[in-house]
Amino acid sequence: MSSVGKKETRKTKNTGVTRREGTSKTLARLKKDRLLYIMLIPGCLYFLIFKYGPMLGLITAFQDYNAMLGWFGSKFAGFKHFSRFFSDPKFFQIFRNTLVLAFCNIIVYFPLPIILALLINEVKNGKYKNVIQSVLYLPHFVSWVVVAGICMTMFSAESGALTGAVSGLFGREVRVLSEPAFFPALITGQVIWKECGWGTIIFLAALTGVDMQLYEAARVDGANRWRQMWHITLPAIKSTIITMLILRMGNFLNTGFEQIFLMLNSMNREVGEVFDTYVYQTAMTNGKISYGSAVGMFKSVVCLILVMISNKIAQKAGEEGVY
Template structure:
């Protein structure tokens, strides 16, 4: 029996022995195959002049035509800058907040109070972006917004948050912070649950206060998780979220609010330029992949394990 036959036999025995476990992962595998890997077949349209009447396989091949059109489009630099601005805001302002909140929750000794706070901060995650946009319209409407009058009084002039271009990026970032910060603490709290309590006891015996324990024990315990999540975050660095941005766009802020996600919808769905829209989406994904590989390499050079 050669090595390949032994390997196949080993796989068969493992599946027969733990078939229930393999059955449990089957729904997850089907989800990724159908909704993640299956649509990749459509990426070929980025290199075609796709004609829905003849299908993908019979549409004419045009190479990099749509990519060259994208890079020469006058709107390309503007859309790229808008997307990059929101992505940087999310990394700088949003990414550290779940870590900070998890550290604060970890310091709570009253388990009942901790559970109540966790439930409250988790709730916004389950609110749809449609509802979030509705809340913003209610609060900041130029006609009857609950906070519009307050802001106008503070700045001494009429303030229209929803239509002022300079307010778009901070508003979008604030929505993400309000909706996702609490939910983002889950993985950090899970990591903190695995920290050996004897380390804290030994630190207290040595005279370390709460701040020193957090700095020398808690944060090092989270370092690996933080770096891993940061690397994975680079994979969606340019994904600003179509639904959220689309709901907040209007004729006054479109110039600073149009991002790759909404541009793909505009080109592929509304204008029927499927091949061009696919090329835009593929370009964005390629940039994110490069960022993941670069971040992973930097992490490894810094002595961390990385992802790959």
């Protein structure tokens, strides 16, 4: 046998041995960490059943879906429902309303958990800090139905506790629940009250990884607490902030069905109708399953594009991004 043949045979044997060793190491790691992998099963099942499974229903967006015929018996319609939606006069109204609430969430709500986490981090008394965190977390566990009920009671035109104060502020009788101009502020205020405290958890966790020696060195150099926060704390959690912002862009058009649906009425529907409520109205109430699926798919595609764009911008700026 030639030297070349011997080398190739030896190389093949070495490759086979390397593969067997790699497989053995992988099996050993799986066996060692089997309890951790078992703990992953419920989460994986959740995503498979409730996230990836429903994606099969997107096929109805390209059909004239008939529940009696099913997916495979319904007539293929192509982009008919998308064209119909884009030519519908309500498209621009719904898109505008969704964008207004989405920008309110990004511009007004998103920075507040960061600011609140920074303030909580400055509290040095451990017991007092725990009490503050517990109080701020509690609203997250309140149902949107309860939040809507509280809001309607507080701003009721007849007996609302805050109705008189708002009317006095504007110098006229104000009906907060029915005047369209107050709807975005009302929805954003509810989100802030309910979710702001809960949103601090991730940022507080990121703050625990900041090296305390940096603060000691800054104090030696004469930096006050504001300077320490600006030059040490914020740069330390910058990557976390950017990651959360990218993930938030994935839900940019998800303004929340339950909250919006509960606060809608005949007076504010013109500014309150968003993609989520419109999908429910068309698909579930009017029975237009294919049309509702097309609207929902359009919203999801836009969110996917926004995630990809924001991730690319983050990478161009020197950050890792989410993928």
